[in-house]
Amino acid sequence: MKHSVWIYILIMILTTNIIRVIPITLVRKQIKNHFIQSFLYYVPYVTLAVMTFPAIFETTSSPIAGIAALVLGIISAWAGLGLFPVSVICCLVVFILELFPL
Amino acid sequence: MSNNKKAFVQGLRDGLPIGLGYFAVAFSLGFMAKKCMLTPLQGFIGSFFTRASAGEYGVYTMVVQDASYLAVIVMCLITNLRYLLMSTALSQKFSPDTSFIKRILTGCCVTDEIFGISIAYPGYLNPYYTFGAASISTPMWACGTMMGIIAGSILPSRAVSALSVALYGMFLAIIIPPSKKDKAVCIAVIVSFLLSYMCRKLDIFERLNLSSGTITIILTIVISSIAAIIRPVLTNTDEMDS
Incomplete structure (x- = not known):
């Protein structure tokens, strides 16, 4: 069965915003459960890490350029650069490396 | 009322650099969406009302795989x-006297960056500050996605290849600083x-016919649960209690 793209988008909009709205309107006290608290703490980092690797070097034309972008991205983020500069550095690395293939 | 206006303008100012970053990243999200067969209008509407890079990315990959609505x-x-959590x-x-409507609207504005500046607002949060920041960054995010989808077929493949890593660069910028501070996160x-890497390369998982999105969900639940059991996070209240 072929699903509708618009329904996918509608589901995405509703689900994402319901998640955002429920706690801010209903939660007046702190969550006490340690496991849930800790689980929620790790979730963003794990999800983003799983999505980034190995996809970062599968999306570029040359895998080596993708790996270089990963390494330099990690170094620049480690050095304290923000979202925008890190993104730009990753793009430049790929662009330059693919301009001069090894 | 003038206080609210001031907060709104301050929000606009702080939201502008966020919006510029969004535009570039949304552009690369647009490339992804283009590969997943989305039209520019679908990208614009989806991004305008969702504003969630990882979430949108995940959903768009599922669109092309014709995943179930439940998934x-x-x-x-x-x-x-x-x-x-945010x-x-x-x-x-x-x-305490913030109205229900303002709470709902502020909730809808939440993204990593908007949350970051809102939680840093001195004293009680004036919702108009958050509204200001969101009202400038949201259109930039939506336009970036739309233009990424349009430009995906116009730009030379070398430029597309380079810009497509912008999104992962942003993900790295979100996960690396906490990894530096907290060894457990690292x-x-x-x-x-x-x-x-293993799940996507090993034969077994390919034979199980799991989509990339499903692998992401399973890995997130498993790894986060194990981390939460091995290294529970202490909260402020715990520290105060002990």
């Missing part, structure tokens, strides 16, 4: 679970990299 809901829940944190930041990130 899309689960994907949104998992990739955006952090908003649950929204909870912001709920503590309101003055280990969780490294384990995530390794297991993600």
Whole structure:
């Protein structure tokens, strides 16, 4: 069965915003459960890490350029650069490396 | 009222650099969406009302795989679970007389960056500050996605290849600084990299016919649960109690 793209988008909009709205309107006290608290703490980092690797070097034309972008991205983020500069550095690395293939 | 106006203008000012970053990243999200067969209008509407890079990315990959609607809901829940936490944190930041409508609207504005500047607002959060920041960054995010989808077929493939890593660059900028501060996060990130690589390369998983999005969901739940058991996070109240 072929699903509708618009329904996918509608589901995405509703689900994402319901998640955002429920706690801010209903939660007046702190969550006490340690496991849930800790689980929620790790979730963003794990999800983003799983999505980034190995996809970062599968999306570029040359895998080596993708790996270089990963390494330099990690170094620049480690050095304290923000979202925008890190993104730009990753793009430049790929662009330059693919301009001069090894 | 003039106080609210001031907060709104301040929000606009702080939201502008966020919006510029969004535009570039949304551009690369647009390339992704283009590969997943989305039209520019679908990209614009989806981005305008969702504003969640990882969540949108995850859903768009599922569109092309013709995943079930239930899987899309689960994907949104998992990739955006952090908003649950951020929204909870912001709920503590309101003055008690903040109206229900303003709470709902502020909740809808939550993204990593908007949350970051809102939670740093001195004293009680004036919702108009958050509204200001969101009202400039949201159109930039939506336009970036739309233009990425349009430009995906116009730009030379070398430029597309380079810009497509912008999104991953942003993800790295979100996960690396906490990894530097907290060794447990660092280990969780490294384990995530390794297991993600294995799951996508090993034959067994291919034979199980799991989509990339499903692998992301399963790995997130498993790794986060294990990390939460091995290294529970101490909260402020715990520290105060002990």
